[in-house]
Amino acid sequence: MIDPDDEEMACAHEDCECDVSSTSAIERDDEFYCSRGCADGHGCDHAGCDCAA
Numbered sequence: 771m772i773d774p775d776d777e778e779m780a781c782a783h784e785d786c787e788c789d790v791s792s793t794s795a796i797e798r799d800d801e802f803y804c805s806r807g808c809a810d811g812h813g814c815d816h817a818g819c820d821c822a823a
């Protein structure tokens with residue numbers, strides 16, 4: 771099922787390639803992040819993403 775309110779967007783963290791949905795994203799300062807790590811500027815540990823390196 772498709773929820774019309776569930777929008778996919780790119781994580782706002784620099785160099786992060788994760789997509790996040792508006793319903794599950796971490797929101798901080800009007801930006802959306804895939805994880806708390808990205809919101810804190812450290813980067814995430816999701817598979818296939820090396821933004822934390």
Ligand SMILES: [Zn+2]
Nearest residue numbers: 786814819821
């Ligand atoms: Zn990432």
Ligand SMILES: [Zn+2]
Nearest residue numbers: 781786804808
């Ligand atoms: Zn991210």
Ligand SMILES: [Zn+2]
Nearest residue numbers: 788804814816
């Ligand atoms: Zn991520």
